[in-house]
Amino acid sequence: MTHEVREFHTRFRPRATRGLGLKAGPRRTHQGSGGGSVTHRACGFAMSRSIGFMTRLGAALACVACAPVMAATWQDAGFHAFDTTVRSDAGVVRRGQVLVRRFGNAPSLVDLGLPAGVRVAGLALTGNDILFTPDTAFASGGIVATPRDVVRHGASGVSMFLRGSDLGLPANVRIDALALAGTDVLLSVDVAARIGATAIGPADILRWNGTSVSVLHASHSLGLSPGTNLIALERFADGSLLMGFDTAGTVGGVAFKPGDILEYIPASGRWSMARGSSRFGVTCDPCVLVAFAASGNPDVVFRSSMERYED
Incomplete structure (x- = not known):
């Protein structure tokens, strides 16, 4: 038998x-x-x-x-925004929309309701809501948001989450990378500037604790070359960081292209490639991942059937 x-x-x-x-x-x-x-x-x-x-x-x-x-791990998800319209297995992803890949589910789109011409510059997750920063000012749902502000998108629409003026950010500065660390907000800006007496650069990671801004990771301490701009950021509970940049370069012996997502382990100072820009399941020529947010363990997000990864 x-x-x-x-x-x-x-x-x-x-x-x-x-x-x-x-x-x-x-x-x-x-x-x-x-x-x-x-x-x-x-x-x-x-x-x-x-x-x-x-x-x-x-x-x-x-x-x-x-x-x-x-x-x-089955609920872990990745949220992706791009600099231009792209085609994906969830359909066409337009500026102002977010492509969501959730473990065990079909990919989907979230429309943030942004006016035409406004795209997402930074992304973060809080509960079931999406936090984002716009690349240009817009008015919607009774709020006026600028590129230095953080907006919350939820079931009831959009609301102001954090104003850049409360952080002391100059009016000409744009938040182009965003993440959460517990109740603190992590962010990076697009140009060199000063917050009070503190000088900040476009690849520095800043922390807002509700009362003041400090430099959590200076770009030079991360080993990043001058002129590098951090445009995508995520932090996991174990302290590991995911980062994307708008230029090509090498850091910690890892070569990267615009839109690649790298993983950085602060405790060891180790860099590695988490996900190449060509492996996000989208079709475009060219396009760059400009904002990213995720939930859960980075190994699950990037090394699972959700992202069509094979060992």
């Missing part, structure tokens, strides 16, 4: 399992006789069972046991 064993497979391998010999197995179907044995991969580890009813039951139970660990 021949029994079939089907594998339960995931393309995701958490950072915590690296170096432990754990790896998601390939998709295969094993055939065998009732008295034989088979080694297969299920839920990211290798296991052996006798073929037959217990084989299929053992594999199923093993994957059920893995489910609570993996379930929390």
